[in-house]
Amino acid sequence: MTTRRTFLLGTGVAAASTLVPAPAVAAPDGRTGGRPDTGGDRFTLAVIPDTQYLFDRDRGDAEPLDAALRYLVDHRQDDIAFIAHLGDLTENGLESEIEDIGRSFRTLDRRRVGYSVLAGNHDLDPRTDDQRGRTPYLDEFGPHRFRESPTFRGASPDGYNSYHVFRAAGREWLVLALDWRMSDRGFGWARGVLAKHPTLPVILTTHELVQPGEAGDAELSDYGRRLWDDLVKDSDQVFLTLNGHFWPPARAVLRNAAGNDVHVHITNYQDRYYGGSAMIRLYHFDLARNVIDVRTFSPWLLAKRSLNTLERREIELTGDADRFSVPIDFAERFAGFAPVPVRPARPARDLLVQGTVAYWRSDSLKDLSGNGNDLRQVGALTATDDHHADSPSHGSRFFDRNGYLSTVDNAPLNRMTFERGYTIETFIKLPKGFAHPWCGLFTKLAPGAAAGKTGDDPKEPICTLNVAGGGGLQWAVFPKNRNALSTNWGHEMDEDTWWHVAVVNDGRHTRLYVEGSELLRNPSTPATGISTAGDPWLVGAYAYDRIVEKSYHGWLGDLRVVDRALPREKFMTAR
Structure with missing residues (x-):
């Protein structure tokens, strides 16, 4: 029997990725000649x-x-x-x-x-x-x-x-x-x-x-x-x-x-x-x-x-x-004589790039962008100081498969369709022995049918960023220009390791990134915008036919939504 999961596994067409060479770095003492340091690893x-x-x-x-x-x-x-x-x-x-x-x-x-x-x-x-x-x-x-x-x-x-x-x-x-x-x-x-x-x-x-x-x-x-x-x-x-x-x-x-x-x-x-x-x-x-x-x-x-x-x-x-x-x-x-400098926390204002529509940190339910996209908490969550080395804030929330967050009913984000593009970024860490696939990171509550979509499984959420089987990413969305789902797939990620993940859409195509590296299985068929039924977004949960089926299991750090495609040098990890 074909389930909605096996169907989604077959959707999407891969797009090629691009390698960008690192810039050359001059010798610190000003000497000429010798071999230049390319700044690579x-x-x-x-x-x-x-x-x-x-x-x-x-x-x-x-x-x-x-x-x-x-x-x-x-x-x-x-x-x-x-x-x-x-x-x-x-x-x-x-x-x-x-x-x-x-x-x-x-x-x-x-x-x-x-x-x-x-x-x-x-x-x-x-x-x-x-x-x-x-x-x-x-x-x-x-x-x-x-x-x-x-x-x-x-x-x-x-x-x-x-x-x-x-x-x-x-x-x-x-x-x-x-x-x-x-x-x-x-x-x-x-x-x-x-x-x-x-x-x-x-x-x-x-x-x-x-x-x-x-x-x-x-x-x-x-x-x-x-x-x-x-x-x-x-x-x-x-x-x-x-x-x-x-x-x-x-x-x-x-x-x-x-x-x-x-x-x-x-x-x-x-x-x-x-x-x-x-x-x-x-x-x-x-x-x-x-x-x-x-x-x-x-x-x-x-x-x-x-x-x-x-x-x-x-x-x-x-x-x-x-x-x-x-x-x-x-x-x-080398830590005993040359420890890697700990990157200091950055104030929220430094993360409000042009087009930021929502920005959340683990120490508050307020939308730090000032746009009123505040969150409400459902169930218990644990605030921690565990974080990605490049996280702007030095904190995260641990989701234990019970609690989650939701945007408030009157949040402007609920109605946005992002037809000019979008960038969704967050930091995640899966616990050792992760065995809770298909739990959502960032998901619309309403199904595709609520936005008039009849293709694929219309009971699927309008869009969802999931942790799929084996710890890989899935971004599945009913875009404005299609009746069916457009789905991106990531690779399986190591447990007990912090990862920066990003979904970037330029108005036509969507690409997944992990640690700033573009992934493979990104569809080439155009996908413009995100459909909406004016429904809330869920943070750390997945819904099917408006029923919250699964909460996330793991750590979730800063989460930012921007209404345009950001280049990698503008991601939250940027130095």
């Missing part, structure tokens, strides 16, 4: 591990590294924000070897690409620490080399430790590049850098920190234990460490003094074919998904026209230690 950190066998007296080959650096420069549009080398640039630390790899890195210098390098045990006398004085490494890669770098911010007095700051995903990130062996002075300098930048998340790069353990996970080496105890453990800003030196690659999660995770990774492929084939590792940060996706491959092999059997095996490494994802709730992880 994604960026990539490129890591280059030990290249020592490629620069080994007269038996090396710079071309694999040159190919990797060309790849990174050519793919900067793919949100590559910074490049970090992990030390052991050369095999013997000879002046000729250092000069050779220095020439390779000029590819990045010429294009003013932000990158860091650090010394490994093969780049200098491994028995010395950062107070060793002048070396070929320091002559080539000392602070003077980075004077024109868009990311370089300083070095220790000895020149062997440095730090960089790059901007990506709307914030600044600090890369601390530390020497093979730090002295007490070096540790003091590093702690001073962190103290001067107390709100920046830190990626620590060094040549040695963790080594492969017997179980296959990474574990602190002897020197790594000192680095952990004297710097990393008590520096909550350090959330990711990267080092080479050892193989095979491995990783682990350590817990710092604040009780937070520190992800420690070994990246080194020098034991593999062609000295590692200048493998690079890309750390794809995705702040929207709260994950870092990691990929390891050789751009040099990738660019070759023909490959032998061994080369084909080495193009990309997909083992568990080479291709993986790191889940990180960035906001939660």
